[in-house]
Amino acid sequence: MADDIFTDLEGVFGNGISAGIKPNKRDLAYIYVPNAVACAGVFTLNKFIAPCLTYTQKIMKSQVVKAVIINSGNANAGTGKIGLANAKKTSQHAARLLNLKPSEVAVASTGIIGVQLPMDKVLSGLDTLLANASVKEGHAVSDAILTTDLCDKIVHVSCKIGKKNIVVSGIAKGSGMIEPNMGTMLAYLVTNASIPQAQLQVILQDACDESFNMISVDTDTSTNDMALLFATGEKKFQLVSRVEREAFQNLLTEACQILAKKIARDGEGATKLIEVQVVGASSRRDARKVAKLIVNSPLVKTAMHGEDPNWGRVLMAAGKDPEVKFSADKLSLFFNEQVIVKEGEIVATREQLAPVLKKETIVILLDLNLGHGRATAWGCDLTNKYIDINTAYS
């Protein structure tokens, strides 16, 4: 159902309000899972990491996080010692209002880099927001974390594992500065399964590698990327068997891929979703690299925007990394199932290719014919609107 939202899960609360960080838009939110049995997190690999992430990573080492405070409109990044103190202050203030320890309250920020958080607005906003923390306004949370996003990104999937109905439900934001490694991208997920912390962390990392870490809007990795997964523990479910573990892994990966594709499709200025499937690579690592190179190429992205059958740019992009095994004589290339190159030779005309590019989703399939490595990446076209949005962001 389109209206399902993560706060529908038992023991999951959240709300979002306008605290005045941005003009006339929700900009401050919380997610609160008081009885969480585990909380896993994956963070940006950018070395210029925001202080709020430094803080959150630190507290997650010792404690199961039960809540997260998220603001949009200001990334609290590049803000030095003051920024770190502000992250801490936010966590401490929220913890007091929620009757938690500060080390149980994560903080996340997204927005402009290099400007200090307006702490008066954040703290008084928290007073209003957390006056009653037992509400289930998940859609308000989803709205409050958006920045240049044009639409919300919500997922709610479930499957039977054993006899239990296991749900994964979540939200994400992200539109620019997207090549997650992890990607600003924020994603918050909850599951009703009871999974131990260490196992949940591994499962979340794997799901992110196959979803958020395979999308790119503009190759830029945010300083603030964060994905959190709370386990409410409602369904006592220990994932003892390999089959059950895999079933949960697949469910979570599916949820993350749905969010990831929504982010790619909503890339700043985008009009098309581009899915790149690389098969026949000599390794999975090579396949991932090639898929990312194609989805990141500005010349591929502009050609797709122009519905221009300039397929040579895809092969140009595929060959960019000198360390990837590649043979121009062996590869085959398809656009939305229309073959264009077969084992190195051109087998269709540009005119034959043109009609398939009119679709809103373009699936580019490159078979390197060298081995069994495969990977899929998602991105979007590059348009004048991306330029317009980003020449005057602040």
Add this chain to the structure above:
Amino acid sequence: MADDIFTDLEGVFGNGISAGIKPNKRDLAYIYVPNAVACAGVFTLNKFIAPCLTYTQKIMKSQVVKAVIINSGNANAGTGKIGLANAKKTSQHAARLLNLKPSEVAVASTGIIGVQLPMDKVLSGLDTLLANASVKEGHAVSDAILTTDLCDKIVHVSCKIGKKNIVVSGIAKGSGMIEPNMGTMLAYLVTNASIPQAQLQVILQDACDESFNMISVDTDTSTNDMALLFATGEKKFQLVSRVEREAFQNLLTEACQILAKKIARDGEGATKLIEVQVVGASSRRDARKVAKLIVNSPLVKTAMHGEDPNWGRVLMAAGKDPEVKFSADKLSLFFNEQVIVKEGEIVATREQLAPVLKKETIVILLDLNLGHGRATAWGCDLTNKYIDINTAYS
């Protein structure tokens, strides 16, 4: 002098004509150095390399190349076995007309990928072009190799080495698909020095690493990048001493940097030249990586285009590679000498930064304060015009 051109050198010939590969523009040219004592070449590292480069790399292993045939309007890339046969045919036909061996005639192409060369036009064009090969129309060559370039790229520098006046003179083209590794970018240089082949090759590679390999318009590496340097041998000069060798290396690097900056400034749609100087890195390798990450970031490029003092994007870009040593607490950042971050703390306002961004050349200086590694990279802003050019290239 602005009018100096490479064919001014003794024993260097060239011309360019319209052969009908493109409508109403010069598109076929030759450079001919009948008494060349050496010819060095640096080529793209893209694995999806064009057949003309495969051919040229092969002949250069056994022979000193004396001439190169260059066409624009068609890259002869992604063209399989027919493409390779066409490259060979072009070389053979030109060799007959010039009384050279085919293995002395290099071929280069630039333009659209995935379309076979119109060989009837190429061969009859060569008949016209080489009917008299002893002409010195260097400017016509420079014009014939351009594609989306808005201006020609010409360099002519000289210095005294010992008692000899050594000249390096050349031309280049390139505007999009530019992150040379080597970069489509074509560059042709001649020197009047007499330098042995093996030594010339090392010197050219070093010069390219400090110039063409440090520019980026759009991160896309062409399938057809090529730089050639002919030595006419006029000045018998063996580069025996280290001092003399270094003097020649510096002269050639300077010439290549002048061409590289002209390419970056003429990047498709560009309105500004961006120079990124990274100092204080823990190694030269790290400095090169960080400089390239900054110059390649679409969010940095759009901010510079919008003259938006969104300096946080520079640090975001600088931190993207998890393998680079980086400390957010230690770094200092300057734009055109205006300090904005000092040892990790913000020391100027966005308002103070705004005026310096109005200049046409933006020099971004990042001091990582970790060691002695340094590097400079050049790029350009990202504009609507880049999108317009590339959504409908073909």
